[in-house]
Amino acid sequence: MNFDVARVRADFPALESGLAFFDAPGGTQTPIQVSETIATALRAPLSNRGLDNPAQRNADQIVVEARAALGDFLGNPAEAVVFGRSATQLTMDFAHTLARRWLPGDEVVVTRLDHDANIRPWLIAAARVGATVRWVDFDPTTAELDLDQLAASLTERTRVVAATGASNLVGTIPDLPAIAGLAHSVGALFWVDGVHLAAHARIDRVALGADVVVCSPYKFCGPHLGVLAADPALLAELRPDKLLPSADAVPERFELGTLPYELLAGTTAAVDFLADLGGGGTRTHRLDSAFARLHAHEHALQSRLETGLAERGAILYSRAERRTSTVLFDLPGRAASEVALALAAVGVTAPAGHFYALEASRHLGLGDRGAVRAGLAPYTDASDVDQLLTGLDRLCC
Ligand SMILES: Cc1ncc(COP(=O)(O)O)c(C=O)c1O
CATH class of the missing domain: 3.40.640.10 (Type I PLP-dependent aspartate aminotransferase-like (Major domain))
Structure with a gap:
């Protein structure tokens, strides 16, 4: 069974706001089952x-x-x-x-x-x-x-x-x-x-x-x-x-x-x-298959995001061979805070900062200001990614 993102999204009332949420690494939105x-x-x-x-x-x-x-x-x-x-x-x-x-x-x-x-x-x-x-x-x-x-x-x-x-x-x-x-x-x-x-x-x-x-x-x-x-x-x-x-x-x-x-x-x-996003069996088995599906879903969106960012000349700091779908980036000539604010103005939550990974930010040469972080979640879809990339176009051009 494929991952049905539309069905997943229906469980998240916060998505009715129309915002495209990329701040999952800071905290995900909450499904109705949990609240x-x-x-x-x-x-x-x-x-x-x-x-x-x-x-x-x-x-x-x-x-x-x-x-x-x-x-x-x-x-x-x-x-x-x-x-x-x-x-x-x-x-x-x-x-x-x-x-x-x-x-x-x-x-x-x-x-x-x-x-x-x-x-x-x-x-x-x-x-x-x-x-x-x-x-x-x-x-x-x-x-x-x-x-x-x-x-x-x-x-x-x-x-x-x-x-x-x-x-x-x-x-x-x-x-x-x-x-x-x-x-x-x-x-x-x-x-x-x-x-x-x-x-x-x-x-x-x-x-x-x-x-x-x-x-x-x-x-x-x-x-x-x-x-x-x-x-x-x-x-x-x-x-x-x-x-x-x-x-x-x-x-x-x-x-x-x-x-x-x-x-x-x-x-x-x-x-x-x-676990319900996965297949059958024990809860552990269902969690295993759910994360496998999530990985495939996020990987496809991550490729779309990273390709779009590269096309816009962004500097991508997320480069490890094995990594999550969390992408840290900068736009040359723009302060990270300016990029995050511009994205917020078009309904995209992708904040800028060091996110308490202060030593890592400094070691990357980003000091205490950090960069823009876009993280994917089970409810992220291609239209969210496009909303982010289109938001960047307003800055790029
Ligand atoms: C990797 C990592 N470790 C620790 C924490 C801190 O978690 P908590 O807010 O539960 O203390 C965070 C929060 O962003 C985190 O991303």
Whole structure:
């Protein structure tokens, strides 16, 4: 079965605005199935988790179902799925907890390809204990991460290798299994920021060899929260800061305060929405086939977009061999902010900036101003791409 983009678009009320949305890497639009599920959860009896009354049981069921859904989505045991406010918050908290086991002179490895959410928490944690930070670069001409440099950065003191699953700025997908092998060869933990990748590919934490993967449902048609999937053995060892009366079991001990039940219900709905884009079988199988279809759909649109941009003399910074459909570009002689504003004027949302991938933007020579980013989503169609390209023509000519 082909990917029916018209049918998908009908599920997104925001598209009725007529806007062409290219800011999915910042956050996707929301399908009606997700917003309705959130509203339904809030309309039903709902209280804190428990098993004594219907309101408690509703909350409990929502949490259990959301862990199962994200377990399927990320290839992880459901009991080792942790929810938080955002990927940033989860990474900051876990870096703090992990660093309790580090000693002065231990080392952490971070990359310049990453969003700051997978850099700064490690730098802060390292500074706190006197650990050394080792940086891995990417080649600005190819946007490929330098795995030789990564290998050379590892020592028996390396505690964590933190790398992105895919760059939210230029889309590069590094060779994650290779990095996992390198990290594990020195006994280091492999931490993957899967926030951008999760919108474009099925992540299987175990198959990738990652110890931890974080992602954010609002990047894949869900609500605004963060998710962490980890090796259950790792979670069992860690002792985070927590309140005395709160549950000490895994994964609850990592979840501070009351969970956003309605958003968890919406997260399950987002996973099911994506699974429904695929074929038959288990939810995992359906997600696999859905992402295969999405990949084909986005790849065709990406070619149309990149060809159109090249025809207009744009500079394309997204050059890696394996990358998502996120395209970073500039128009020569035009400030990126000017291009983004001109696009906004014709109903195209393609913002300009570094998108918190500050180190990557600087390393590309784009400083703190960045460039224009156009990202594709399940609801993007050819008319959106043409709307963007026509919008650029107003600037080009
Ligand atoms: C690659 C990447 N990592 C991390 C984040 C931060 O995610 P959150 O907003 O859930 O903290 C983002 C957000 O744009 C991102 O694109």
